[in-house]
Amino acid sequence: MADMQKKLLVVESPTKARTIGKYLGSDYEVIATVGHLRDLPKSKMGVDPEDNFRVDYEISPDKKKVVKELLEGAKRADSILLATDPDREGEAISWHVKWLMENDKKPVDSKKISRISFHEITKEAVEEALKKAGDVDLDLVDAQQARRVLDRMVGYSLSPVLWRKVRRGLSAGRVQSVTVRLIVEREKEIEKFKSEKFYRIFAEFKSGENVFRAELMKVGEQRVHKSQKLELFDGNYTYSRTIFEDKKKAEDYVKTLSDQYLIDKVSGKEVHRTPLPPFTTSKLQQNASRRMGWSGKQTMSVAQHLYEKGLITYHRTDSVYLSDKAVNEFRSYIEKKFGAEYVVKTVRHYRNNSKNAQEAHEAIRPTSVSNLGEDLEAREKKLYEMIWKRAVATQAAAAILKNTKVLMVNKDGLFESSGVRMMFPGFLKITGETYEDQILPEMKVGDKLKAKKTAAEEYETSPPPRYTDASLISSLEKQGIGRPSTYAPIISTIQIRQYVDKDEGKFKPTSLGVAVNQYLVTNFDDVLSLPFTANMEEDLDKVALGKLDWKKMMKDFWGIFEKKVVTATKESERVKVEVEKLGKKCPDCKEGELVIRVGRFGKFISCSRFPDCKYTAQFKELAGFKCPDCGGEAVVKKTKKGRKFYGCANYPKCKWAGWKKP
């Protein structure tokens, strides 16, 4: 054992380091970087366009300790294996680690350092990766630098413009500002929308215990003849419902309608429904938001616990890939539990269709199918079950449904009824989903039916819905904006900045958000457009392939962008934030009107004559319960960080405050 080679393995996640440490022998030491180690300085731009985009990196203050450990570990090792994630950011982390080691007071020999990558955490995977050990991919690193530098230049140029033109402390950036823009534009659509009423006509039938409905497709006299099939209804003709815009016309039509129907056509179609792909970060957050009403932040915190307990694979991922080992485990589990007919015949693989996916990890799945998470605390159990079901179901057989459509002829109209029947549950047995559609009785062409009831039902056209956590994350992902690690933080940021408010789980822009968005779109439309990120990613791909020099990319961008910053700073007007009037006189000056403004700590009431009159008052949002100390009204307040808490309306006389309703 005298010549045992000591190896240092560098990964990103501490949990991964622990897991992998168990697999490998004592000749390995595993250290986690815990994310990025070096970054641009926080207090200044750190990029000099005048000096060919020279970049000043520094060790992030909270990473000094980890860097020290890494450098000490490197001294003890005969070889150093950089095994950070196999993606753009991971490559950059490896590059920075290497730089730190080579530029230490006692430099590490470059020949000792190599870059490896693996997707599975097993000894075999690591040893396999070792055989393919290579060097850091400098083109990929340049793509990361380009991404980082561009985001810095945009963010640190635009934000100060807002400080001058709107208010101190505001921020703008490639991702957050587009996110706000989405919410503002949706709100405009909603404001513009005019709701209209319309009427649908339904006939209701009874067959034994069963009640089913048919809807009007076509108005008018229909020829009904035993020997002659109506040509119109044959072939591939598809129908869509007929609606009435006028209530009276709808009711008149129903009044004159005969209650006699003749079945003209019955069609049955077998449909195979396949399970959805396993969870990515974005889909996990969307589902937790829809089903449990959790924010992205909450979901990620619970997922982090599951990950640390070793129950699930890594929870920040854009990949839908499942390892062979997992797939086989799922298959044999399904076979044992439900029978062979419930296992899909050929292994089901999914492909990624989201833009800019980097696929450094697996999909989110249980690490062991036999663990049903029974001992978990309630919230963890809910999320774990969601993950478990969705992943295991991917290897189950398709569900077989029978869709039936029945066309009925009335002498004054054509009606259609549809139903669905489950023939074989397949994967639905695992997910527990069901179908709620109506079940139709057996019917055949030529059958006569008598309607129990016919009625016109009132409907209303509805405006596009406000964004929820789920739909917002979904839109961002579709546009390739943001990454698994940033969906949740971005949504927090725009709330902390008071650009948007969350009301009953839905996002609404504040007056500040509307004003800032208007200003940015007017002066910097291109950077804050949806295609901007897509174009940027295209260029980054070229850089990664060595087909484009990243400094040229920066130069081309900065040349145009900087001019706009200069022009906006010099020429644009100061922005006035729209205020909501309360319709009351100011109690101090008796002249001005009370208005609601959005400040650093949320909404507050002030006088419209500011700065001549400095009256202020709290904006009280009633929490719906009484203060437990003094019995006054409890109100909703916000911390500097945007977190909601409850306080007493009698503050400062009564100092009661709490995070939860008592």
Add this chain to the structure above:
DNA sequence: CAGTGAGCGAGCTTCCGCTTGACTT
């Protein structure tokens, strides 16, 4: 967690993406 806006012109705010922690007051 108890304030807020404007401008004064001290010194400060700000980006995105990678990873957790120390907190539940």
